[in-house]
Amino acid sequence: MSDIRIQPQKLSGIVHIPPSKSMAHRVVIAASLSEGQSIIRNIQLSDDIIATITGMRTLGARIDQVPDPKIDGGVSLMIHGANPTGAQQETGIVREIDANESGSTLRFLVPISSLFPGETHFIGRGKLGSRPMTIYEEIYRDQGLSYRAGIGDLLDLQLAGSLKPGTYTVAGNVSSQFITGLLFTLPLLEEDSQIKLTTELESVGYIYLTLDVLQHFGIQVHFHRAEGLFEIPGGQSYQATDYTVEGDYSQAAFFLVAGALGNDVMIEGLDKDSAQGDKAIMDFLQAFGAEIVEQGDAIQALAPAGGLTGGVTLDGSQCPDIIPVTALASCLATGETVIEHLERLRIKESDRLAATAEELSKLGASIEVVDDSLVINGVASLNGQAEVWSHKDHRMAMMLAVASTVCSEAILIQDSECVAKSYPEFWQDFQKLGGMIDEWRMGE
């Protein structure tokens, strides 16, 4: 546990944004399933990425890291792929994979583990054990495979058996991570498969990232979005290749909102042609009247002269990770703003829907949860002089840090260390930009 106190202070300067966590998970997995060696550049060792690297090592990939001088704490990875041979045979192997708090690691590696002989025991921490897994549970049970989940709050899941090729009928509105996990796995089965969606697909941008990485590693999948259908030829193999991970728009969102709220932050390291769905933060801020300017390869959000103008309705169904910080911008935009379709925010590292409303209210914002929406009435400023809680959720902690820059008094953020899940250098970068942390309280 560590709490930090932040004095209100405008940020100013350049931040080099860390590599995309979503891309890094995918590329580490694809390289680990490839024949031959890949070099993956621009990796940041966040807790979630460490969980995926360790998990793929456990499945047999050889992953060596060398320092990458270009980013603080960054590395390149040399990956020799493992050889998935199927799990049919009784081997007596029981391996343990610690997914820590990473939903992506768990939901990507569950079907992938079925490609390897033996049993896999997934463990984890925090809320991971209570995040939905029913889609996989049903698939395993329907195929007569062994799926044993422990009864406590902590993740404790034992699996055995190989997934079979065929037709997978899956809801598209629980988590796109199940679909990504299947898309990684099914091309390696001997026969063709299909995934048929029974609902609209949410978080669709993440599926496009998956398809992008699969293609890069030589895997073909045909996605017919209008029909909600993926056609996946079997008998394919991943081809090793080199890859540099692009910057993370989900993290850039914090600094873009900071800019739209009057801070002066230039962001480097993003790919302007990126397929990341969290690029939507730029559309949201423009809807509030902020301007996004480019200077060479860097971008910055500028506050409009009279402040942000709200009174709009935004759809959060495709980009759940940027909603807490979008809500912060909405709290300081005039008029009533509604952010709708936020059901899945309840099943992240915290109940982000409730947590966002609860913590921003402590700072004097007018924000409430109505069904699956946030309804926000803009206020002129936030108060501060409050203790706020990250709910042990990295995206809440970083959103509250940005909020501190527009508070009239200091705020204390409890459980601030959770940023390590996706952005271990966040507090250093915040301070480099002038963020004024004047007290760290370390505890148990």
Ligand SMILES: O=C(O)C1=C[C@@H](OP(=O)(O)O)[C@@H](O)[C@H](O)C1
């Ligand atoms: O595939 C991914 O990399 C992710 C998908 C999203 O989850 P859902 O599909 O569950 O919304 C997102 O919230 C998560 O942080 C990363």
Ligand SMILES: C=C(OP(=O)(O)O)C(=O)O
């Ligand atoms: C929800 C997140 O990640 P995951 O689902 O991989 O735990 C996140 O990074 O905000």
